Amino acid sequence: MAPIQTTQLNLPPGMIDFGAGRPSPALLPLAPLKKATENRLSRNDVSLLAYGAEQGDGHFRSTLAQFLGKHYQLHVDFDTLLITTGASQGLDLICTLFTRPGDTIFVEEPSYFLALRIFADHGLDIVSLPMDEKGLIIEALEEKLSQHTPAFLYTVPTFHNPSSVTLSAVRREQLVQLSQKHSFLIIADEVYHLLAYTATPPPPLAGYIDTGLVLSLGSFSKIMAPGLRLGWIQAGRKLMNRFIGCGLLDSGGGLNPFTSAVVCSAIELGLQQTQLTTLITTYTERKVALSNALKEYLPDTVRFIEPGGGFFIWLVFPEGVDTEQMRFEARRKNVGYLPGVKFSSGRKLKNCARLSFSYFDVPQLEEGARRLALVIKKHMKGH
Ligand SMILES: Cc1ncc(COP(=O)(O)O)c(C=O)c1O
Numbered sequence: 113m114a115p116i117q118t119t120q121l122n123l124p125p126g127m128i129d130f131g132a133g134r135p136s137p138a139l140l141p142l143a144p145l146k147k148a149t150e151n152r153l154s155r156n157d158v159s160l161l162a163y164g165a166e167q168g169d170g171h172f173r174s175t176l177a178q179f180l181g182k183h184y185q186l187h188v189d190f191d192t193l194l195i196t197t198g199a200s201q202g203l204d205l206i207c208t209l210f211t212r213p214g215d216t217i218f219v220e221e222p223s224y225f226l227a228l229r230i231f232a233d234h235g236l237d238i239v240s241l242p243m244d245e246k247g248l249i250i251e252a253l254e255e256k257l258s259q260h261t262p263a264f265l266y267t268v269p270t271f272h273n274p275s276s277v278t279l280s281a282v283r284r285e286q287l288v289q290l291s292q293k294h295s296f297l298i299i300a301d302e303v304y305h306l307l308a309y310t311a312t313p314p315p316p317l318a319g320y321i322d323t324g325l326v327l328s329l330g331s332f333s334k335i336m337a338p339g340l341r342l343g344w345i346q347a348g349r350k351l352m353n354r355f356i357g358c359g360l361l362d363s364g365g366g367l368n369p370f371t372s373a374v375v376c377s378a379i380e381l382g383l384q385q386t387q388l389t390t391l392i393t394t395y396t397e398r399k400v401a402l403s404n405a406l407k408e409y410l411p412d413t414v415r416f417i418e419p420g421g422g423f424f425i426w427l428v429f430p431e432g433v434d435t436e437q438m439r440f441e442a443r444r445k446n447v448g449y450l451p452g453v454k455f456s457s458g459r460k461l462k463n464c465a466r467l468s469f470s471y472f473d474v475p476q477l478e479e480g481a482r483r484l485a486l487v488i489k490k491h492m493k494g495h
Contacts, residue, residue, distance in 0.1 A: 121134065124446075126446050127446050127447070127448060128446060128447050128448070128472055128476050128477075128479060128480035128483065129447070129448035129449075129471075130447070130448060130449040130450075130466075130467035130468055130469075130472075130480060130484070131448045131449055131450040131466070131468065132468055132470070132471035132472075133273065133423050133424065133450075133466075133468040133470060133471075134338060134468075134470060134471055135337070135338070135391070135470055135471070136470070136471045136472065136473065138473075139390075139391065139394065140337050140339070141336065141337060141383070141387050144378060144383040144386070144387060145336075145337070145374065145378065145383075147378075147381065147383065148374050148375070148377040148378035148381060148383055149374045149377075151377040151381060152373050152374050152376070152377040159369070159373075160369050160370050160372070160373035160374075161369075161370065162365075162369070163364070163365030163366075163369075164195075164365045164366030164367070164368075164369030164372070165365070165366045166355075166356045166361040166362070166365065166366050167191075167193070167194050167195070167352070167355075167356055167361075167366060168193065168194060168195025168344070168366045168367065168369075168372060169195070169366065169369055169372050169373060169376070170190070171373075171376055172195065172372040172373065172375070172376040173190040173191075173193045173195065174190040175376050175379045175380060176190070176193055176344065176376075176379065177189060177190035177192075177193060179379050179384065179385075180193075180318075180330070180346075183305075183306050184305070184315065184316050184318060184319070185315065186315060186316070186318070186319050188318075188346070191349075191352075192321055192346050192347060192348065192349075192352065193344050193345075193346055194344060194345045194346075194347065194352060194355050194356070195342070195343075195344055195366055195367050195368065195372055196329075196342075196343045196344055196345055196367055197341040197342065197343065197367045197368050198331050198332075198333055198338075198341050198342065198343040199301055199303050199329040199330065199331040199333070199343045200226065200227075200230065201341075201343070201367070202329045202343055202344070202345045203227060203230050203266075203299065203301070203329065204230050204233070204234075205345075205355070205358070205360065206264070206299055206327060206345070207230060207231065207233075207234040207236065208234070208358075208360075209354050209355065209358055210263060210264060210297060210354075211234055211236055211263045211264070213234060213235030213236070214235060214236075214237060215236055215237065215262075215263040216236070216237045216238075216239055216260045216261065216262050216263065217231060217236045217237070217238060217239070217262050217263055217264050217265070217266060218238075218239050218240075218241055218253070218256060218260075218262045218264070218265040218266070218296075219231070219238055219239075219240055219241070219265075219266045219267075219457060220240065220241055220243050220247075220248055220266075220267055220268070220272070221240035221241060221242055221243065221455075221456055221457065221460070221461070222243070222274050222275055222426070222452065222455030222456060222461055222464065223240070223266065223268070223455060223456075223457065224268055224273045224274070224301065224455070225274075225450070225454040225455050227266060227301065228455075228457055231266075236263075238457040239256055239260055239262065240456070240457045240458065241253055241256060241265075243272075243275060243277060244277075245277055245417055246277065246278075246279065246280040246283060247267075247269065247272070247277050247278060247279030247280060247283055248267060248279060248283065248287065250283055250286045250287065250290070253265070253287070253290060254290065257290065257294050257296075261294070261296070262296045263296065263297065264296055264297035264298065264299050265287075265291070265296055265297070265298050265299065266299045266301065267279065267287075267298065267299070267300055267301065267317075268300075268301045268302075268303075268304070269284065269300055269301075269302065269313075269316070269317050270302055270304055270305045270313040270314075270316065270421070270422075271304035271305075271307060271308070271313070271419060271420065271421040271422025271423075271424075272304075272422070272424075273304070273422065273423065273424055273466075274424050274426050274450070274455050274466035275417075275424070275426040276417060276419035276420075276421075276422055276424045276425060276426055277417060278311065278313045278314070278420065278421075279314070280314065281314035281315075284314055284315075284317060284320075287317075288317070288320045288323060288325070288326065291323070291325045291326070292323060292325060295325070296325070297325055297326070297327060297351075298317060298320075298325060298326045298327070299327050299329065300316070300317035300318065300326060300327065300328045300329065301329045302316045302317065302318060302328050302329060302330055303329065303330060303331045303333065303334050303343075304334060304421060304422040304423070305330075306334070306335055306388060307334060307335070307391065307392065307395060307421045307422055307423070308392070308420065308421040309392060309395060309396040309399055309419075309420060309421050310396065310399075310418075310420050310421075311420020311421060312420075313420070313421065316328060318330075318346045321346055321347055321348045321351075322348055323348070324348045324350050324351060326347075326348075327345055327346070327347050327351060328345070328346040328347075329343065329344075329345055329346075330343055330344045330345075330346065331343035331344075332375060334423075335384070335387065335388050335391065336375065336378070336384060336387055340368075340371050340375065341368060341371065342368055342371050342372065342375055395423070395469065395470060397474060398469040398470070398472070398473070398474060398477055399418075399419055399425075399469050401469070401474040401477050401478060402425060402467065402469040402477045402478075402480075402481060403416075403418045403419075403425065405477060405478045405481035405482070406425065406427075406467075406481050406485075408481075409481050409482055409484075409485035410427075410481075410484075410485050410488060411485075411488065411489060411492060413429070413430050413492070414427055414428070414429050414430075414488060415427070415428045416428065423468045423469065423470040424466055424467065424468050424469075425466075425467045425468075425469065426464060426465075426466055426467075427449075427464060427465045427466075427467065428463065428464050429463040429464070429465070429488075429492075430463065430492075431463055432463070433462075433463045433491070433492060434462050434463070435449070435451040435452055435453075435462060435463065435464060435465040436451040436453055436462065437491075438451075438487065438488070438491045439451055441487050441490070441491055442483075442484065442487045445483050445486065445487050446483065447480050447483040447484050447487065449465045449466060449467050449484070450465065450466040451464075451465055452464025452465055452466070454466075467484075
């Protein structure tokens with residue numbers, strides 16, 4: 113009989129799969145969440161078991177606003193926050209409310225591959241925009257704006273998935289100015305903003321919600337636990353009203369009131385902050401270990417930018433290397449990664465690959481880099 117599946121990822125024993133862009137099980141905070149749940153349930157307040165307020169529980173939004181304000185170093189008004197069941201659900205809801213099948217949207221190339229899946233579910237036409245080491249290239253955006261009228265532009269501005277680059281402060285400003293000039297929405301997926309290790313990112317695009325053209329997505333998946341299914345959308349008043357009045361929230365009420373209440377306690381008790389500090393320490397060690405191992409073992413012709421935060425290292429191989437093909441050889445050596453084509457709306461980027469350093473510990477990352485280097489060297493000999 114097949115084993116009963118409980119989690120999304122089931123790695124074969126011994127496999128070091130750099131494709132796993134998620135926290136390791138040992139980093140999932142069982143004890144703090146037990147404490148937070150006990151704290152909340154001992155209050156004899158049944159509101160967390162009722163249909164929730166459409167925008168999300170006001171106490172939670174207010175606590176979250178303070179937490180975010182501290183980390184963003186911006187004033188965050190609790191009324192600009194809408195609670196979601198994660199950034200993926202927020203993105204899906206944005207597509208439902210702000211697009212129709214056949215609409216054009218702009219994405220970065222590369223882009224978060226599962227956002228591309230959500231856009232496909234909504235029948236959207238994707239136009240991709242190139243990036244460099246400072247993020248989205250603004251001149252390329254201007255050129256595409258002369259040819260298309262996008263419903264929105266989707267960006268991961270900070271510690272990008274998969275490329276790890278951060279959109280510069282100047283380009284953030286230019287992007288917002290272009291959205292005002294051409295009236296398109298910016299969907300800023302800012303789930304990695306708080307996971308800064310060796311670089312301090314510019315202020316989040318959430319700081320521009322008053323333009324009425326920016327929606328910022330955040331999530332507890334990256335700073336607490338993905339299984340919570342809890343996140344938020346930050347929006348100005350007019351856009352917020354579109355969410356609050358939508359059918360989904362009218363029928364089911366605000367999203368995830370029970371978990372919101374527990375996480376509210378986790379923030380109030382300082383447990384969220386402790387968890388974030390632990391994650392930053394651990395991920396910093398992991399990122400340094402993987403970067404150093406790759407520098408040591410990989411051929412010089414394989415390039416990557418050392419990430420300042422987030423989960424990922426993006427490898428760029430010489431033209432002609434097909435990372436999708438090479439993946440089979442890698443699997444035989446018990447090492448895995450995600451090939452670049454997954455992150456391209458037109459199945460380009462064949463010579464790229466995404467590695468994540470979030471799941472495995474330092475010795476495993478070093479061993480994985482060694483295995484990967486052997487596969488790469490053998491594969492590249494054939495070119
Ligand atoms: C850029 C980006 N957005 C969204 C998500 C998914 O977030 P959530 O678990 O909140 O749906 C991820 C997770 O990998 C991600 O990298």
